[in-house]
Amino acid sequence: MKFSAYPYTRPDFAHYQVTFDAAVKKLTAATSVQSASLAIEQLNQLRQTLFTQAKLAYIRHSLDTNDPFYEQEDDYWNQQQPRFDELHNRFYRALVTSPFKTELEKIFPPTLFLFSEDQLKLVQPETIPLKQQENEWISRYTRLIASAQIDFRGQTYTLAEVAAFFTDPDRSVRKAAQAAYEHFFTSHETELDEIYDQLVKLRTAIARQAGFKDYVAYADVAMNRWSYTRQQIQAFRKFIVTEVVPVTQKLYQQQAKRLTLEELEYYDLPLQFKTGNPKPVADQTELIQLAQSMYQELSPETGSFFQQLVQAELLDLTSHPGKQSGGYCEYLDSFKAPFIFANFNGTADDIDVLTHEAGHAFQTSQSTWITEPELVFPTSEAAEIHSMSMEFLTYPYLDRFFAEPDKYRFAHLSSALTFLPYGALVDHFQEAVYQHPDWSASQRKKCWRELEQRYCPEKNYRTSPALMRGTFWYRQGHIFEVPFYYIDYTLAQVCAFQFLLRHVIEQDPSAWSDYLTLCQLGGSQPFLTLLAKSQLASPFDFTKMSPLIKKISAQLEQWEKAVQ
Template sequence: MDNTEYFVINDLKVLQAQFEELLQAQIQSSKEFEDWLRHQSRLLDEVDEQLKQHYIQFQCSTYNQQVKEAYDFDQKHVQPLVKHYKSLLDNKYYESPFRLQLDPEYFGLFNKKVGNAISLFNEKNIALEIEEDELVTKYFEITGDLTVMWEGEEKPLSDMQVYLQDSERTVRKNAMTLIQESVLSVEGDLQLIMDKLIALRHQKAQNVGLQNYRDYMFKKYERFDYTATDCFELAEAMRQYVIPLQKKFQEKQQKTLGVNTFRPWDVRAVPTNEKPLQPVQNVDELVKRSFHILENVDPRFSALLQEMNENNLLDLESRKGKAPGGFCEYLPTSKQSFIFMNCCNTQDDVVVLLHEMGHCIHNELMKDIEIQQYRNVPMESAELASTTMELLTMEYWDTFYTNKADFNRAKREQLRLMVEYLPIIIVVDQFQHWMYENPNHTHVERKEKFQELARTYDSNFVSWEGYENWLATKWLSILHIFEAPFYYIEYAIAQIGALQMYKQYKENRKQALINYKKALSLGSTRSVKEVYEAAGIRFDFSSQTIKELMEFVEKELELFEEE
């Protein structure tokens, strides 16, 4: 049972034999039962590592036919087989008389996770998930291939983001127009993909006796600590206390730019006497300087980045045929993390790399947890790790900016953009609640609903007059809606937590770092609420907490103005 590292997952007979050996194992004691669990984790880790390697390769080269074939094979053959056997193994675990002899302190949450997984499994859903994966792959193929012509050069959309900050209003308007037109050129295809995904996902929920896919995903994501109602209450708290601050920032931005009407292409713009922040000229500089920043926070963190760089575990450049976005994947057998992103030499690159390093640090701190399910952390914990790292590193960003004005500007921009981002998170989350509670809606209704939600939970200070369709279709380029439905509210929850961590860090740096590492090292052995408590913060979305944090952010921004 220990020879899992000597097979490749595309040999289905060998893979099946590995699972059968586990399934047929005769267990005679609670000790053998725990050993059996560890063997299962090692097998699942090896399978997971190879699946993730194929996923990474596809994201890096969406046009590569050989890579795509391997990824497709995983979706059509490997993953269905794994899901089938994982369900059988879950049942074997749950039905074993030795389960109740395990340490309830350690295995209590594990029992809850396995019971939840059993309640969600239906063999019919495996075929539906193959179709679902194929549709998501199609989404990435379409969006990864989008380019625009800019000054005679073909550019992927990620490279156009820097022009949205240009001090020349015509430049940023032209850049946004090209980006939007490029996305809208494939709107019909993406809308149809969404139609099919909604139908499949609704059927999956019904197959396990749930009313809608939202309820299915809350169980799938093991959201044991909050409900859909809590999400609606969080949305209202954001509407009350975040939008007014967001509007205040936008009014100030309008005044700084000297424009009569504040347009979507003005949100990220710099004034005429400034240039967009450009911390680096290339990826090598980004990695080198990020190393020095992490060294200041904790040498263990910088050593991890250096190791990843030396082992070719970074793919940071933007290029045609590469999927959009950024992510970190953990390779559990190698015990290594991989970072994927699309650099365009802006301040966003600094934030994204440090954000993804937060995930890598999280992986590193829990790599000694033997049980796989306890390393599969809920996204509320995962995003706390990454968003906190953005804020803990801010005081060292002078590594990128020798000019103090630029340094303070980068810090101000970080906090301002967090506030700007929170309403968008709420809009996307509420949009998905509506989509899956009303699965028979039309394309027109879908666009109208997104626009309605944007006007309710986002600042109305931005004028979309004449460009309403851009707002109504803004969701098309948000890959989470297609690939990881309902994975978005975690960003808001994590930002609430990260701002608390930042406040704690300013008050007692040493203790905050101890708490941060302690919380991350728990993995998923404790509930999300307990992980947040271990970090020294509250898992709390109340209006009072949001109000207090927005007041804190405003005071911090005043300090950066004064420095």
């Protein structure tokens, strides 16, 4: 069945509640492990069906935010999702209080019980109206970004499309493109400030209502950070400042030399080579065909997986007006099928996004044995290892996509390393904002700019008063839509570096099997346990992270010489 034929039906809350409560009653009344297990399996099936309908509505709304039917469905889920979440707490409570809990923990993934305990801390009936409002403000942000129509050089573009000019070899073109892009955000500055101010206040109220000191503490529980603490995250950020930022600054100095510029302006940063960044040699249709052949060669598992994506039309990659920005992968539980969403713009980013989201999708194809819909994807920092590693695991096949694949490898790895400070910056900024929920919009911008100078001192904004006062974060949808889902990318990135070194550089034959193991485990284990089972060093083990960063830096030097 093709994605377009997947049926969507808005669930009736009252009917679902009756069916769900009856299944929960079976669990609470169970007189044996076997009867309790059967009740859990029924509850898994009910949640799978519901989650699938919610995700179908989300995907189809994001494909066209102007579609009136799915706009109504988006509004429905904004209102009803918090009610479904509160209803599901009845299952989580019955699970963790079951007299057969010890036996059930040997049958079902341990993370199901950890997740249940977290949800009981987070979801309170009193917070439902607040969460409904939060969803409405998030939708307002996504619709605003999707509505962008950028006039540039006599044509109209989406944000994704105009971003393609950021790497134009002509400096005046990329400067003008950045200005046009920036104008959209500055022209909506008041609205963006209002949206974020409302989100900060609502989230703070939600956290306090649930008994947390602030939203930072609430968010760490919401992100299921089961095997590490906020203090370890802060130590990791400090590691990035002290050991990664000096390396990235050298990369930017070398970049300036390659571009024959005395100093990089902010609009120069995306351009790696004076002759232009590497671009794919094919259009979208050909890229899919090339990717299909690549995945067939990579492994039998990836070959069959990608064939399923193509045959069922589970990819939507082209940018167009009204389409939500960014890229993502969703998993449709009832169909055991992933869906990849992207906004191709003809740059190397298209390959980044395709391989990244394919990593997510491949992991779900290996985790279909997991019947708990909350656990098919692991926690975010683990999930991003699959995607970021897949970007590296495809390095040997890049000559299919680029005329100069070495240039892409250097540019891509350089971008991955320089991302670490930015990812830490986003987390630090959010931590500061939610610890000071009464800050004004100008205070938040001031905080961003001060932190930006610490983590990303290469950002030279002297020609942009708006960016100088700290507005760049408007572009980062995660800050609005999924708060605190960002340090996860940096934790995953250093894990993905390990797969790069083992699989591509050292050609360790066990690297692929370890990656496959990681994918197959899905969300059945906490983050640090997943790392141990797939032979990966913890990001919090700085005695191993320091030499890792040195190895990546050395590899970049080697590839830069090869390119020159």
